[in-house]
Each structure stands twice: as structure tokens, then as C-alpha cells.
Amino acid sequence: MTPEAAEQAAEILLQCRDEGSKIDQLPESCRPSTRTEGYQVQDAVLRVDGTFQVGWKVAATNHTTQSMLGINQPFAGRLPSAALAVSPLDVQQGRFANPALEGEFAVMLGAGLKGGDEPYDSGSVADAVAAVIPAVEIVDSRIGDRKAAGENTLIAAGTVAGLVLGTPSTDWRQYDLRSHRVALSIDGSLKGEGDGAEVLGDPLNSLAWLANLCIDLGCPLAAGQIVTLGTCTGLAPIEAGSEGIADFGPLGEVRVNF
Helix, strand or coil: CHHHHHHHHHHHHHHHHCCCCCCCCCCCCHCCCCHHHHHHHHHHHHHCCCCEEEEEEECCCCCCHHHCCCCCCCCCEEEEEEHHCCCEEECCCCCCCCEEEEEEEEEEECCCCCCCCCCHHHHHCCEEEEEEEEEEEECCEEECCCCCCHHHHHHCCCCCCCEECCECCCHHHHHHCCCCEEEEEEEEEEEEEHHHHHHCHHHHHHHHHHHHHHHHCCCCECCCCCEEEECCCCEECCCCCCCEEEECCCCEEEECCC
16 A cells, blocks of 8 residues: 555545544545555554554454454554543543443553564563553544444554543552453443453453554554553443443543533
8 A cells, every 4th residue: 555545545534533424435546455554544544633643452352343343353543642531531522423432441551562582472461561541442433334344444444532541550460350340331321341351351462462463563562652452341322411431440430421
């Protein structure tokens, strides 16, 4: 994919964001034909938008989500600085067109993951985690029929729309993230709950998967980046006038008021 084609795709996706509209597929002239080209478009989205990357998300980290999207593996999305916020967050009407919430574990990296003799696994990435952060991802997809669009276009449109962070925990090792429960409610009604095992069996497996991907892409994870690791609660649409709360038990709550 040429830089010009990647920027054309980025401009279309950004126009959809700004207009609150969706497309079912990118034009053939700028449609990514590989996963790598999808990540090229992500990079172009940040460049054209004039923002910078502060981290990543990992999406489709369980079989239910993968089946819904018609894919068989996770994918990653860049986290732009403009998408990052802290709880409690009041969201102005019109900022998101079709918002939905996911409760997720995020991490802040205290060290880079530049690679070594062996691929990363959950054990070898743990020492790079400076803090675990309860988080809510605000999903606002620019793709209409995501299953029909295909994996490469999903990646192209995978830049994070919004990520709301709670209070970081630096003593996170006292918790077993695999069994740690997360509950997502909207206006007091439970919409989804689950634990870290929903995220590739262990949220640190998700971080290891991303670390290996980023090495392959030529942009290794760096100290200071924030990574949100995949939903524990599933996806819950939210409307104007409603409040979403993700309850992480002893790790605290994340509140988003629309």
C-alpha cells in the first residue's frame, strides 16, 4: 500500500468520525489487502489527524467476539492522545455517534518490550508492567457491517475512540487478574460481567501477544505507553443521559456520564 493510499483511507475514516457516519467498506483504491496494510492505515489516521500515539488497545480477545466479527485472532489499535481521559468523565453530546462501553484492564508500561531470543509470554512481560489500571473503552466504530468488512478493514478502522482510566495500582501483583471480576452497569442495570480469563485466558497473555506483534511491525512497545488489554464485560451500548460504571472491586470504579 502506498503512503498516498493509506492517507486516502485515513481521510475517509476521519470524515466518518467527524460526520458521525459509517461505511461498510473502504474503496478498492485504498482498501488494505493485508493485516500489515491495515496497521499502515492506522498510522496514517494519527498522522492526518495531527495527534500522537500514547499506547495501544487489543481487541477481539475471546472467541465470542472473534466469531461475531468473522475473524480467528485478536487485532490491535493505536491509542491517540486525544482519546485518553480520566474517570469520572462527562462526555459532551455529539462527541460519539454510536457509543458503547467495555470494561477492561489497562496497564502502564514501566519498561519497553523490545524483544529477545524468544517470543514474549505472560511471565516475561510482567516485569514491564508498572501499574494496572481499571479502564472503560468507549467504542464508536466507523464500520457498519463489521463482519462483512473483513479483518484488514477492521484493523484499519481500529484506532481507539475513547479510553477512560481509573486509579492506577502499582501493587497489582496481589491480585489474580485471571479471576478478578469486572461488572459493567448502565443507570444501575447490570449489562455485562466477567473476569480476566475472558482476555486470552489471562490479560498478560494479551500484553505478550501485542508485544510480539509490535516487534513484527517494527514499533516495539515503549516505557510510558498505556495498553488496554481487551474486554472482560462484553459490549454495552449507551445513550445520551445515561451513566456507565465499570466496577473492578478493590481496584476501584470507572465512571462515564453521557
